[in-house]
Amino acid sequence: MASVTLSNVSKVFGAVKVLSGIDLAIKDGEFIVLVGPSGCGKSTLLRIIAGLEEESGGDIRIGERRVNNVAPRDRDIAMVFQSYALYPHMDVARNMGFGLMLRKEAPEKIASRIGEASAKLGLGALLARLPKQLSGGQRQRVAMGRAIVRDPKVFLFDEPLSYLDAKLRAQMRTEIKALHQSLNTTAIYVTHDQIEAMTMANRIVVMNEGIVQQVGPPLDLYDRPTNLFVAGFIGSPTMNFMSGVVTLKDGSRVRLGDGSLIAIAAQGVKEGQAVTLGMRPEHLAMSENGIAGVILVVEPLGMCTQVAVKVRDELITLMVMDRAPIAPGDQVKLSIAARDVHVFDRASGQRIG
Amino acid sequence: MVGQSKIRRVLNAIGLYGAIFAYVAFALFPIYWTVKISVTPENLLYSEGIKLWPTHMTLKNYETVLRASDFPRYFLNSMIVSIATALIVTAVASLAGYALSRFRFQGKAWVSLVLLLTQTFPLVMVIPPIFRIMGQLGLTDNLYGLIVIYSAFNIAFATFLMQSFFDGVPKDLEEAAMIDGCTRIVALRRIVLPLTLPGMGATVAFVFTAAWSELLFALMLINSEDQKTFSVGLLTFIGKFAVDWGQMMAASVMALIPVCIFFAFLQRYLVTGLTAGAVKG
Numbered sequence: 171m172a173s174v175t176l177s178n179v180s181k182v183f184g185a186v187k188v189l190s191g192i193d194l195a196i197k198d199g200e201f202i203v204l205v206g207p208s209g210c211g212k213s214t215l216l217r218i219i220a221g222l223e224e225e226s227g228g229d230i231r232i233g234e235r236r237v238n239n240v241a242p243r244d245r246d247i248a249m250v251f252q253s254y255a256l257y258p259h260m261d262v263a264r265n266m267g268f269g270l271m272l273r274k275e276a277p278e279k280i281a282s283r284i285g286e287a288s289a290k291l292g293l294g295a296l297l298a299r300l301p302k303q304l305s306g307g308q309r310q311r312v313a314m315g316r317a318i319v320r321d322p323k324v325f326l327f328d329e330p331l332s333y334l335d336a337k338l339r340a341q342m343r344t345e346i347k348a349l350h351q352s353l354n355t356t357a358i359y360v361t362h363d364q365i366e367a368m369t370m371a372n373r374i375v376v377m378n379e380g381i382v383q384q385v386g387p388p389l390d391l392y393d394r395p396t397n398l399f400v401a402g403f404i405g406s407p408t409m410n411f412m413s414g415v416v417t418l419k420d421g422s423r424v425r426l427g428d429g430s431l432i433a434i435a436a437q438g439v440k441e442g443q444a445v446t447l448g449m450r451p452e453h454l455a456m457s458e459n460g461i462a463g464v465i466l467v468v469e470p471l472g473m474c475t476q477v478a479v480k481v482r483d484e485l486i487t488l489m490v491m492d493r494a495p496i497a498p499g500d501q502v503k504l505s506i507a508a509r510d511v512h513v514f515d516r517a518s519g520q521r522i523g
Numbered sequence: 524m525v526g527q528s529k530i531r532r533v534l535n536a537i538g539l540y541g542a543i544f545a546y547v548a549f550a551l552f553p554i555y556w557t558v559k560i561s562v563t564p565e566n567l568l569y570s571e572g573i574k575l576w577p578t579h580m581t582l583k584n585y586e587t588v589l590r591a592s593d594f595p596r597y598f599l600n601s602m603i604v605s606i607a608t609a610l611i612v613t614a615v616a617s618l619a620g621y622a623l624s625r626f627r628f629q630g631k632a633w634v635s636l637v638l639l640l641t642q643t644f645p646l647v648m649v650i651p652p653i654f655r656i657m658g659q660l661g662l663t664d665n666l667y668g669l670i671v672i673y674s675a676f677n678i679a680f681a682t683f684l685m686q687s688f689f690d691g692v693p694k695d696l697e698e699a700a701m702i703d704g705c706t707r708i709v710a711l712r713r714i715v716l717p718l719t720l721p722g723m724g725a726t727v728a729f730v731f732t733a734a735w736s737e738l739l740f741a742l743m744l745i746n747s748e749d750q751k752t753f754s755v756g757l758l759t760f761i762g763k764f765a766v767d768w769g770q771m772m773a774a775s776v777m778a779l780i781p782v783c784i785f786f787a788f789l790q791r792y793l794v795t796g797l798t799a800g801a802v803k804g
Contacts, residue, residue, distance in 0.1 A: 242702045252695075268704075269702075
């Protein structure tokens, strides 16, 4: 187990800047998720930590050791690949024991470690099979097993669940989290799926265009996104955005394009400032007065109902917990509590207050 | 409706197998004819007219070729040249193909282009310069010269062939091995090479066959009787006034044998699908 510290890490491919000025301090035993849209640099960052890609600048430390010029095999890490990358010509046991064998561990020790790991992952009956004889979920487990038998300082996961179907993905998510809780090894997990990030991470690192946007525990990011990108990326269904102008007569409010006024609690806004308001679907409610719109689609999910409302040209999503008698075409008004409105400066996209 | 579709299926099957049979017959007939003539007694060859099946069979042509001609010597020379060429070319092409598949380096595009260019020259065009160069190097009239020439002319294509096989092995596998504790060389030896064995088998087979049946350079560079390869040797059955068809065909049939054995042996390497299961397909 070890901490991982990145200072001012950058990566340039030819003329393209893939990563710039990445600073990140990952604590021993922490489960960190790097999340962002494809091309944001999260996989490159993971590969730099693994030593599979060379950084263009900055320092990488695992524990106290600077590992910039250390080969992947000497970094004491284990990685689970998106493609699983199982050795096709070796059976499950040899796949899992390969790393230990290369480290010249005693055969009895290798066997016992494979035994422990396969028991933990429910692979006991499959040890003599070749990868091609396994299902997707089983291959995924073998890839995990190969990582845990090594007992490395750090686990690296590169979108390990993206090839699984939705049901299996949810199941493996829980398993990986439980595994981390029992092993307590530092883990860095890359995904583009914000639900994986929310459910698994101790802390999430949101990245976009090679820059870290925000780092924090999942609910902090959900409750106080630092900019429009994080606000739009974290949360499903996504946050609704509406533009308006601040007016400070009789308290802080924002006048929307249709003239309706929304009360805000954010401090530090200026009269006449152009802002973008962010509203989570579950915070919006149908009421007597507020923003007027027409219901376009009603999607019952059982536990709650997702409603798409057309407000002028924009589509606003809200979640209704009770089973209200509503139908497409109904005229509704939407309201929201002032403390639930996120306010962002329209020009810079940064959060205000 | 059901009956009609069944008839249709049967007709489709007949058509398909008919086409396959016609193709196989077309491809195999010259080989059959070679074998047939090789076992036909010499006195019947011209006298009995064209008969599809041999009326009398004899192994005399084989006996003569083996006992009373230089053919065993030619055969051995061809073996030496072809095996040496196949091994050299496969070794070089594997390393070059791996580099082209995996590394980014200055001038990579040029290397590929130059390799491709060497394939575009008609052989006849390069014969005079090659003859002079080989003469100055003392490589005419011996098997080393042939090995050098055959290697040079097969390396480009073999490199492309091997590159495509290396491209077929996911990079992730090597990276996983490197994290597991391998150096690049060990990862190449323990992970990549076992997975590209079918490709190497195919390359060996391809180069062996090309060297085995080459005639032009062998004809040009070799004069001495004891250095001739079998393809040149076959020409000795063509005399000034007569062609000894029976013996020539017997020699040809024997020349086919190593190629057949070779492919039978390599067949299991030539099946694809060894990488199945490595990554999500």
